[in-house]
Amino acid sequence: MSWFTATLRSYPEIAIFLSLGVGYWVGGKSYRGFSLGAVTATLLAAIAIGQLGIVISSNVKSVFFLMFLFAVGYGVGPQFVRGIAKDGLPQAIFSVVQCVLCLAAPYVAAKIAGYDVGSAAGLFAGSQTISASMGLATDAINRVGLPADETKRLLDAMPTAYAVTYIFGTIGSALILATLGPKLLGIDLVAACKEYESRFGGEKELGGTGQAWHQYALRAYRIADQGAVVGMTVAQAEATSPEGMRLYVERIRRGGVVQEAKIDDVLQPGDVVAIIGRREQLVQVLGSRGAEVDDPELLAVPAEGVDVYVTNKEVEGKTLRELGTLPAARGVFLRKIKRGATETPIPVLPNTQLHRGDTVTLVGRTQDTTAAAKTLGVLDRPTNAADIAFVGFAITLGALIGAVVIKVGAVPITLSTAGGALIAGIVFGWLRAIHPTFGRIPEPTIWFMNSVGLNVFIAVVGVTAGPGFVRGLQQLGISLFLWGIFATAVPLILGMFIAKYVFKFHPALLLGICAGARTTTAALGMICDAAKSQVPGLGYTVTYAVGNTLLTIWGMVIIMLLT
Structure with missing residues (x-):
């Protein structure tokens, strides 16, 4: 054991990977639907490993945190800009209101309980499940100008408060929105979603990956001598489909020769045609009138x-x-x-x-x-190559802009390099949506930058703060957990009533809008399960884009408010 401890102290990078391994493994386990998640599990593992007194350079967490924030901004960029400028404006405004409530509740709790700024930042991050805010809070605390030992004490208190309040922040927000919300608001969520789908002509999608039944099919039919479509062009024949049905002639076998169908081709008796459409429509329209045949060559369509x-x-x-x-x-x-x-x-x-x-x-x-x-x-075909030159230059530009400090009196105002990277991600993600000729980042790379970038940051925070964790938990313990419940529940409950009575959102979308503004994906999953529909997801994206940005920035703001 002494050799293992000495090795980790000599090679702290091993401690980081050990924290990640334990965190992702434990975080991936669930018990009766509850899971700690990779972030919380990594933090707890890192805090435990940090009891060994391991020292890690703060530059490590800075590098990975910039990478994480850029990926977040890159992902939400198109929706963020659209939500501000287009039809999502009411949802975006609501998201701002919800985020202000999410800042006010932890602020009030911290003032009443008398917590220091480190604990307050951790209380905010945990109760609102916005881990990224701790990065900006860390930057803000470092800029306050306190003695080194006081700064370290505050930074060590942050992950302690985060770990204590995060669990209810995750579970509680999901239960409040998905279970308590419909009862408080008097909403029949299932009926509301069915009404919404019925109004817009929607129907539940069946089939999919891993199922033997497929929604779309290509089948071959022989045109009878006196068939109804004889003498019609392909376009005319396709137009005879009942309203709401889309059936298309893709290929024709005529005289033993297979040819691609053109819309002006005239159909003749004896032709064998390959028709594509929804399976139930093929059965309904052609099942009783057409003579289906087995023609592998005709159906061998790319x-x-x-x-x-x-x-x-x-x-x-x-x-x-x-x-x-x-x-x-x-x-x-x-x-x-x-x-x-x-x-x-x-x-x-x-x-x-x-x-x-x-x-x-x-x-x-x-x-x-x-x-x-x-x-x-x-x-957007799958690719293994990412435009790393683009990523490097974009993060550099954003960080340089964020590093600029403007003093208003004696108060330094700055985005910080982390805030600059986030905004660079938003801008370049939006530009990528409009001009997809540069900056391709494959989905697995985005996942890596998001998940691993954040968890390496969390691991370094946990390892560094480990020695002070037990002491902080003993000091703040149960009272901090109770204040975390307050900071989680109050903004959500107030937000739901504001969404219903002030903004008057449709009942089928309302809870999804609230979940997006609080950036709680777990709650959205429970809401959709309770609704037996994906309709609540329509309200999630714009509010998520706004909420994810503001709640991250609030990590810096709460420090400014309390100092």
């Missing part, structure tokens, strides 16, 4: 499901019903829409609007999906 990143300004704000009438929509089916940094699934409804920054999954022949992608934006 098809794919691809993600398309929406960037075309002509598409912005248009409904799926409107887009379905475009020539490029022929032969293409929309399976999924993802929106925002958390890739929130958006219901595929006729009146659902597409926005720049959305990612849509299209199904169809390769040539059809390629044509549709040109109309919508750009194909």
